[in-house]
Amino acid sequence: MYFVASKLKLTPCVTVAVIALVAMIDVWLLWFHPLAHVPTVSLDRGEVYSAMTVYPKGEPAPEIVFLGSSTVTAPLIQAEALFLNQPLTRFFHRRCHYLEHMLAQRFGKQPQVFCLASGGQMVSDAYFIAKHILHLPKRPVAIVYGIAPRDFQDNLLPSIASSETFQLLAGLEDLHRLLPSSTFDLKQKTNLLLGRIWALWRYKSDIRIYLVLKIKKTMERTLPFVVFDKCESTHEAKPHKYGQFPEEAKGTPLAWPGLPLDHRSTDETQLEYTRRYNPISQSLVEEEFAYFQKLLKLCHSNHITLLVVNMPLSTINRNLMPKYFYKDYKEKLEELCHRYHTDFVDMNHKPWTDSHNFVDTVHLTPLSGQAFLNVLGDTIAKSQISLALANTKQTVAGHSKAPSL
Secondary structure, three states, X not given: OHHHHHHHHHHHHHHXXXXXXXXXXXXXXXXXXXXXXXXXXXXXXXXHHHHHHHOOOOOOOOOEEEEOOHHHHHHHHHHHHHHHOOOEEOOOOOEOHHHXXXXXXXXXXXXXXXXXXXXXXOHHHHHHHHHHHXXXXXXXXXXXXXXXXXXXXXXXXXXXXXXXXXXXXXXHHHOOXXXXXXXXXXXXXXXXXXXXXXXXXXXXXHHHHHHHHHHHHHHHHHOOOOOOEEEOOOOOEEEOOOOEOOOXXXXXXXXXXXXXXXXXXXXXXXXXXXXXXXXXXXXXXHHHHHHHHHHHHHHHHOOOEEEEEEOOOOHHHHOOOOHHHHXXXXXXXXXXXXXXXXXXXXXXXXXXXXXXXXXOOOOEOHHHHXXXXXXXXXXXXXXXXXXXXXXXXXXXXXXOOOOOO
């Protein structure tokens, strides 16, 4: 009896110790992001987290921040590699020296320009990123948001809450639109809620992938007859003693001078975007337009100058979407921008829509992207951004030195 009583007395202590340990692990995951340093695919190895880690948190803050999907990152990063004439780590090199150089010629002073656009960025993702940087001590003066139809309609996206940006930046306050939705069942809603309040839950898939990789490597070292699938130079996974495990993520993607960023073939891209656009999910489109309106409100209430740019797409890509969709998309963009006194410029017209400007019908070639940025520089100089920059003293004197890689 004494033994049993002793065990019972220890139970509350053990419970408290377990809770304290879990809390410490949660703080460790949220504060130190240890998964960014392990060789596995994880939230902390992605483009959004990488870009946010190099975003200046203090003074001087970037005066112009770019948001958008890969239709924005492609011209910006490719032009940057051409301008600096060296390969760039595209997830981490986010300072836009080429555009700064172009704008300095137009403004007479050089603003700092930073790219927080990322592959697959939806409008909801752009809102979460904007909300995050506007809570920092130093805010940008202006945001240039390059937008495209896919940012509102993407059948390959399981849900708004499945994106890398949502997982990293969304908080409890961002669930009020999602939890009442009939799109999610009880299990999914529970997962959403736990992911916002519990880092261990949020990173459970990343932790599982890391543990699987460690187990596989340990088994191969200790059991010579065990061989797992690995990716070889052909990127085909098959049993092999040497090569890269599918769970591994070595290095970071590079941008090379004069070469387009990694992309699919034209045929693969057309098939992919046919699936993205068809059929139209009206609920998703409405949800993303609601986030677009939240972004407009956010910038307006924080006195951030916003320029919305309708990015160029090839005629081939535009013809993949239902005819009514693009017309409705553009009309609603213009109506909302007008309502919030936001500059809107449509760049989706000739000559930019000609097929020879694109590597895959969606992303501009390096040279076309550079020419596009030159025209965009003129557009920025004529927009409200010019006046906003003239009214701020946060400018970078002269031409800044490119950071070492």
